[in-house]
Amino acid sequence: MSRLVVVSNRVADLTDPVQSGGLAVAVKEALEARGGLWFGWDGNTVPAGTRIPPKITKVSGITTVTLPLTQRDYREYYLGFSNGVLWPMLHYRLDLVNFKSGYLKGYKRVNSKFADALSPFLKPDDIIWVHDFHLLPLGAELRKRGCRQRIGFFLHIPFCPPEILAAAPENEWLVRTLFAYDLVGFQTRTDLDNFRRYVEVHGGGSTDSIGVTSAFGAKTAIGCFPIGIDTDAFRAMATSPEAKARIRDLRKRILPRQLIIGVDRLDYSKGLPDRLRAYARLLEIYPENRKAVTFMQIAAPTREDVEAYGDIREELEQLSGAINGRFGDFDWTPLRYIHRHIPRKTLAVLFRESQVGFVSPLRDGMNLVAKEYVAAQDGRNPGVLVLSKFAGAAETLKEALIVNPYDVDEMAECLQKALGMPLEERKRRQKALLATIRKHDVHEWQENFLNALTNTPIATDRDDSDAVRARDATLLPHGV
Numbered sequence: 001m002s003r004l005v006v007v008s009n010r011v012a013d014l015t016d017p018v019q020s021g022g023l024a025v026a027v028k029e030a031l032e033a034r035g036g037l038w039f040g041w042d043g044n045t046v047p048a049g050t051r052i053p054p055k056i057t058k059v060s061g062i063t064t065v066t067l068p069l070t071q072r073d074y075r076e077y078y079l080g081f082s083n084g085v086l087w088p089m090l091h092y093r094l095d096l097v098n099f100k101s102g103y104l105k106g107y108k109r110v111n112s113k114f115a116d117a118l119s120p121f122l123k124p125d126d127i128i129w130v131h132d133f134h135l136l137p138l139g140a141e142l143r144k145r146g147c148r149q150r151i152g153f154f155l156h157i158p159f160c161p162p163e164i165l166a167a168a169p170e171n172e173w174l175v176r177t178l179f180a181y182d183l184v185g186f187q188t189r190t191d192l193d194n195f196r197r198y199v200e201v202h203g204g205g206s207t208d209s210i211g212v213t214s215a216f217g218a219k220t221a222i223g224c225f226p227i228g229i230d231t232d233a234f235r236a237m238a239t240s241p242e243a244k245a246r247i248r249d250l251r252k253r254i255l256p257r258q259l260i261i262g263v264d265r266l267d268y269s270k271g272l273p274d275r276l277r278a279y280a281r282l283l284e285i286y287p288e289n290r291k292a293v294t295f296m297q298i299a300a301p302t303r304e305d306v307e308a309y310g311d312i313r314e315e316l317e318q319l320s321g322a323i324n325g326r327f328g329d330f331d332w333t334p335l336r337y338i339h340r341h342i343p344r345k346t347l348a349v350l351f352r353e354s355q356v357g358f359v360s361p362l363r364d365g366m367n368l369v370a371k372e373y374v375a376a377q378d379g380r381n382p383g384v385l386v387l388s389k390f391a392g393a394a395e396t397l398k399e400a401l402i403v404n405p406y407d408v409d410e411m412a413e414c415l416q417k418a419l420g421m422p423l424e425e426r427k428r429r430q431k432a433l434l435a436t437i438r439k440h441d442v443h444e445w446q447e448n449f450l451n452a453l454t455n456t457p458i459a460t461d462r463d464d465s466d467a468v469r470a471r472d473a474t475l476l477p478h479g480v
C-alpha cells in the first residue's frame with residue numbers, strides 16, 4: 001500500500017483523540033494504516049525573516065511535519081484571503097468579503113512555501129491528500145516542483161454558485177489550479193453541480209459518465225464524498241458511566257424543563273441571530289413554553305481577529321440580553337448563551353439530555369453537530385433534530401425537521417412541533433437518522449475518498465507523457 005501524505009492548514013493534536021474529534025481520528029487511522037505523514041502549519045507566528053526548519057515529530061507511527069507562519073503570512077494568507085475572502089464567498093456571502101491587495105499574493109506565497117517545505121519529504125509512490133480552502137493551489141505548486149504522485153483534494157466547505165464565484169479576484173485561476181489534482185472531492189451534490197456549472201461557463205468544461213471533468217485544456221476526476229462522524233465513538237461518549245453521572249447532575253440543575261440545544265463556532269454562517277429570534281418568537285406565540293423550556297446556545301470563540309466575527313458577537317450578546325430581559329423571571333432564565341469551548345464529553349451529555357437539537361446554518365459544508373446530536377440520542381426516548389435545509393447534512397438527514405433558516409416564523413413553528421412530537425414519531429425518525437449516520441460514518445468517508453483517489457484514471461494517464469507535462473505547465477499559478 002502506498003504511503004499516505006495528508007496536508008491541511010493545521011495538524012491535529014494526535015495525542016488527544018477525544019478532544020480532536022472524528023475527522024482527526026479518521027485521518028489518523030488512515031495514516032496509521034499506511035505509515036503516513038501529516039504536514040501543516042504549527043499554529044505559531046514568527047517575525048519576517050526568521051528561519052525555522054520544519055518541526056518533525058513521530059506519534060504512534062505517524063510523522064507530523066509542521067512549520068510556523070510569519071506574522072505577515074498569518075495576516076494575508078490566513079486572516080486575509082482564507083478567512084476574509086474565500087470563507088465568506090464560498091458560503092455565498094459576498095457582502096462580507098473583505099478583499100485587500102496583498103491577500104491573494106500572501107495566499108499564493110504561503111502555498112508556494114508549503115510546497116517548498118513539503119517536497120523534500122515526498123517519496124515517489126506516495127498518495128497525497130490535500131484538505132480544504134486554505135490550500136486550493138497547493139497541488140499546482142507541487143506539480144511545478146516535479147511532483148507526479150497521485151494528489152487528491154477535498155473541500156470541507158461549500159462550493160458557491162458560479163454567479164457568486166465570478167466576483168472573486170482571479171477566480172478563474174483559483175478553479176483552474178484544481179485541475180492539478182487527480183481527484184477533487186466535494187461534500188454534496190449541490191457543491192458538485194456548482195463546480196460543474198462554473199467550469200462549463202468559464203472553462204468550456206464537460207463531465208463524462210465516470211466523473212472526469214475536462215476544462216481549461218486539463219482533466220480531473222470529481223466526486224461527492226459527504227463527511228460523517230465517528231458515530232459509535234460519539235455514542236459511547238454519551239452513554240459512558242461518567243456520562244450517566246453527569247446527566248443525573250444536569251437534570252437537577254435544569255429541573256423538569258425541556259431543553260433546546262445549539263452548539264456552534266460563533267460564525268456568521270451558522271445563522272445564530274435568526275435562531276435566537278426564532279426562539280423568542282416561540283415564547284411569544286406559544287406562551288405555554290415559558291418556564292417550561294430553556295434554550296442553551298453554546299457558541300465557541302473563533303477567528304476573533306477577523307472583523308466580521310466581532311460584529312456577530314456583539315449582535316448575539318445584545319439579542320440574548322434582550323430575550324432574557326423580556327421573558328426571564330427570578331426562577332427562569334429562558335436563554336443560556338455560553339461563549340466558550342466545551343469539552344466534547346460534556347457536549348455529548350448535553351445533546352443526549354436535550355429534547356431538541358437546533359441546527360440552523362445559513363450555509364454549511366456539512367455540519368457535524370447535526371450528526372453528533374443524532375448519535376448521542378437515547379433510542380427509547382430520543383430528541384428531535386431541527387435542521388436547516390442549507391446544511392450539507394440535510395441532503396442525507398431527511399428525517400430531521402427541515403427548516404428555512406431565514407424564516408423566523410417557520411422555525412418557531414418547527415420548534416413547537418419538535419417539543420410536542422409524539423414518542424412513536426420521534427423513535428421512527430431517530431432510528432432512520434441513526435442508521436444513516438452509522439452507515440455513512442467518517443471511516444467510510446475516508447475509505448471512499450482514498451479508494452477513488454487510488455483508482456482514478458487521471459493519474460494513470462500521467463505517467464511521464466509529454467502531453468501531461470504540457471498540461472501541468474499550463475496549470476502553473478500566475479504571478480508567484
Ligand code: ADP
Pocket residue numbers: 021263264265298299300340341342343344347366367368369370372
Ligand atoms: P464547523 O466545522 O463549521 O465548525 P461543524 O458542525 O461541521 O462546523 O463542526 C464543528 C465541530 O466542533 C463539532 O465536532 C462540534 O462538536 C465542535 N464544537 C462546536 N462548538 C463547540 C464548542 N463550543 N465547544 C467544543 N466543541 C465545539
